[in-house]
Amino acid sequence: METLGVVVNPIAGMGGRVGLKGTDGKVDEARRRGAEARAPDRARKALKALARRRPELTVYTAAGEMGEDAVRAAGYEPRVVYQSAGDGDGDPHDTTADDTKAAVRAFLEEGVDLVLFVGGDGTAVDVASVLEETAGEKREVSNDEDATTADADDRTPMLGVPAGVKIYSSVFGVTPADAGRIAAEFDRVEDREVNDIDEDAYREGEVRAELRAVVPVPVASGVQSSKQLSGGSVETLAEGFARDIDRETTYVFGPGSTVGAIESALGIDPSPLGVDVWRDDEVLARDASESEILEVLEEPVVIVVSPIGGQGFVFGRGNHQISPAVIDRAADIEIVASTEKLDALGTLRVDTDDEELDEELRGWTQVRTGRFTTRLLKVV
Known part of the structure; x- marks a missing residue:
C-alpha cells in the first residue's frame, strides 16, 4: 500500500454515553444531553499507530474534522481532496452521509489503495455504497467490447476504525x-x-439487522467478527444469579438478552438494549445515560455485563453508557454468558476509550455460565 484515503464521521458514537443507542437523526438531542465527539480522538489513535509503521504513506483526506485534523496530528502532511459545506452555519460537526460518500469518491479518483474510515455501521454502509457503485461502473466498462483496461475484480478495500455505538459489521479493527x-x-x-x-427499532429494544454489502477488507487477526444475534438458553444462569443477589448492593445491568433474563428473574422489566440500575427491589434508573447512572450510584456497586456474541466485547460496543467513570465506581464486574456463546468466542475484549483502564481490565477473569458454574476466560 502506497496511498490511503481517510474519512472521519465526526458525530459517530456521540449518542452512546448519553443513552441514545446511536446518533442517526439524533445529533441535536445528543448535544442537548451533553454528548462529546468521540470519533476524532479514535481517528488520531488509529493514524498514530499507522504512522509509526508507515510514515512515508501518501494520505488523502477531507478537510477539518472529517480527517485532516487527525491526519496532521499523526504527523502526515495530508492531501485534502474534499471540503464539507456543513449545514451552512460553519459547524464542523454537521456533516452528512453525502459528505462521507463524496469524500470516498474523491479518494477513488486519486486511486487510493485503501479507504480507512472512522465511524459505525452507518458510516460503513456509506463507504461501501460508493465502493460498490464504483465497482459497478468498472463492470459496465469491462463489458464494453471496446474497453480493454477495466478489471471488474479490481475493487478498493475498506477498513473501519470503530467509533459508533452499534457495530454489527465485520469490516472494523477491534480497536483504533x-x-x-x-x-x-x-x-x-x-x-x-x-x-x-x-x-x-433498536431504541425500542428490537434488533433488525440487514446485510447491506459485501466488500474487500484486509485480512488480519485484529479484524472483528460480525455480531451474532442468537444465543443459547440462559434460564439457569439467571436463576442462579437472582438467588445470590445482595439487595444492599447497587447493580448496573448492561444491555442484552442474557442480562435481561437476570433482570426478569428479579422482577425487573428490562430495557433490552439499554442500561438499568437496581438496588433493593427498586429500579433507580431505566435505559439510563452515563450521567443518570452516576447520579444514582450508591456503593457498593456491581456491574453486570455479557459479551457480544461473535465479537467478545465486554465494554465498548453497545454499552458506552457504562463509561470509565462508571466502571471506576464499581467494586466488582460480573460477566455472564452461556457456555455456547463462550465456546464460539475463545477470548473477551474491551475498548473503553481509556487505555489505562483497558489494560487494568485485561487478563484472566471468571465468567458465570450457569446456576453454579463459571469459566475462566482471558480479556485481551
Missing part, C-alpha cells in the same frame, strides 16, 4: 490501534459483511 496496525501491514484482502440495523 488495531485498525492502524492492520492498515500498515496487510498484504491481502477477503470479502466481509457490512450490516446495519434500524436505529429507531
